[in-house]
Amino acid sequence: MIKDERLKIKEKNHQSSITNLYSSKGFSLLEVLLAVSIFAILVTGLVGGLIYGQEATATAGLRSRAVMLAEEGLEAVRNIKDGGFNDVAIGTHGLATASNIWEFSGSSDTTGVFTRQIDIANVDTDRKTITSTVTWQQTPSRTGSVVLTTRMANWLQTVSDWANPAQEASLDFSGTEDGLKIQVSSNYVYIVRNGGTPDFLVVDISTPASPSLVGSLSLTGNPTNIYVSGNYAYVSNSDDSEELQIINISTPASPSVTGTFNAAGTADAKGVFVVGTTVYLVRDTSSSDEFYIINASTPASPTSTGSLNLGAAGYEVWVSGTKAYVASGDNSQELQVVDITTPASPSIFGSYGIGGNTDAITVSGLGNTVFLGQGSDVYLIDISTPSTPSLTSTFAGAGTVNDIALNFGSADTFVYFVTANSNKEFELFDISVPASPVSVGSLNLTAFNGIAYDSVHDRAFLVGPEDGSEFVVIKPQ
Secondary structure (H helix, E strand, O other), X not given: OHHXXXXXXXXXXXXXXXXXXXXXXXXXXXXHHHHHHHHHHHHHHHHHHHHHHHHHHHHHHHHHHHHHHHHHHHHHHHHHHHOOHHHOOOEEEOEEEEOOEEEEOOOOEEEOOEEEEEEEEEEEOOEEEEEEEEEEEEEOOEEEEEEEEEEEEOHHHHOOOOOOOEEEEEXXXXXXXXXXXXXEEOOEEEEEEOOOOOOEEEEEOOOOOOOEEEEEEOOOOOEEEEEEEOOEEEEEEOOOOOOEEEEEOOOOOOOEEEEEEOOOOOOOEEEEEEEOOEEEEEEOOOOOOOEEEEEOOOOOOOEEEEEEOXXXXXXXXXXXXXXXEEEEOOOOOOEEEEEOOOOOOOEEEEEEOXXXXXXXXXXXXXXXXXXXXXXXXXXXXXXXXXXXXXXEEXXXXXXXXXXXXXXXXXXXXXXXEEEOOOOOOEEEEEOOOOOOOEEEEEEOOOOOOEEEEXXXXXXXXXEOOOOOOOEEEEEOO
């Protein structure tokens, strides 16, 4: 019996050993599987990082080579231009060398995996835009590209001589309505007329010597002024229910009214200025407010943010920072400075009085200087302290100054303006020394109401009441 008992104990211990053995083997297998999984993840990450790093390095190298080829393309065109400006032919070209001299060849050229195209387009008769594009197959499913652009000029012909301005072109619009104001944006000018059908016009000026009417629109009421910003033209109007009209010009050939704003009362809107999506509108004098700040972030439904009673007519407005500068009909403060720091509650912050009973009807500005037109005079007013503007200088035009445009280029510092004088409808002054403006030149044309200057084309664009040439392009000699 004792022997049987011992036998049972041995069998039990043997079974326990076997169980422990299997348990030990099972735990080791789990550890192995876990270790293999972690190793696989690490290897995948390392391999993926290595592959990604190699691809990124290769991509960066390809892009660097593409940039050098694109830059080489621009330099090659400069070399071709040195042989003659007319050798830079309009169109799409490839490049090649003959006797170590660059020349155009075909419509593209290839270097290894890279394809290069040179596109040349006219800005005007004396300037061209050069675009160098390099493309390559970056991955089996993705194409890489580098695009570099520059502008080249025939300097022998394009040195500006505004001392001898000349009429370059003109357009006659249908009807007898007067052209009032004009704005330039890229290769288009936007014009408003004093009523008529149409009274909003779009002119293509990509070639200033040959402008063409490409779009038009008939608006409710009579437009009075215009400001262009981005894809929209903002028009002030005499209509009592649409003092502000917002026009979509994203397709210049087919402008359309997107939204309108109705200011309280019946006073005509006179001037408009835009910063971002905020519109500043000034109106004729009335018992209602003459100054409005309008939120146009949703162009289809602009809303009033704040308004102010100026106590006199506001003809035009220019905005810089937290201040708006209004050309006013107030006889003691022809320039009114409005604090717009808190748009919901604008307030008069300062003013400058010229004297007399003539209204200031046009205003523009740059930096710390405001240019104010009153009667036949243009006033340069220092606004470095907006609460107390001070006079820097003044100069007299030949007649009533209807509108002002500025040219502050790398070499020029001019004020252009149009007047009611019968012999000098177009004038310009050099204000490189603001305290001592100097008359530069003038033209005897016909009467004009609006002027805009564009530095890209180096042209002044005029609109007026002359039925045979409501729109005129002025160039330097």
